[in-house]
Amino acid sequence: MKKEIVIQNTAGLHAALAAKLVQVANEFQSDVRLEYADKVVDAKSVLSLISLAVPSGENVVVKAEGDDAEEAIQEIEKILE
Numbered sequence: 001m002k003k004e005i006v007i008q009n010t011a012g013l014h015a016a017l018a019a020k021l022v023q024v025a026n027e028f029q030s031d032v033r034l035e036y037a038d039k040v041v042d043a044k045s046v047l048s049l050i051s052l053a054v055p056s057g058e059n060v061v062v063k064a065e066g067d068d069a070e071e072a073i074q075e076i077e078k079i080l081e
Contacts (some may be wrong), residue, residue: 030066
């Protein structure tokens with residue numbers, strides 16, 4: 001399952017936002033990944049997320065696979081939008 005989401009935070013995907021995303025992603029059993037500019041990283045790793053350097057207003061794709069994938073994507077969407 002995947003969903004395209006626009007990063008609404010004016011600072012983009014910064015360290016604090018990445019840390020919050022990791023915290024939420026780790027609440028789920030599903031494998032959760034974030035894709036931006038042809039790079040795909042583990043959404044359960046702060047350093048991986050920060051390495052994407054996603055600016056505000058850009059689209060990312062959240063991908064999740066597992067029993068709770070849909071719920072994981074919904075919760076991550078709340079953080080990023």
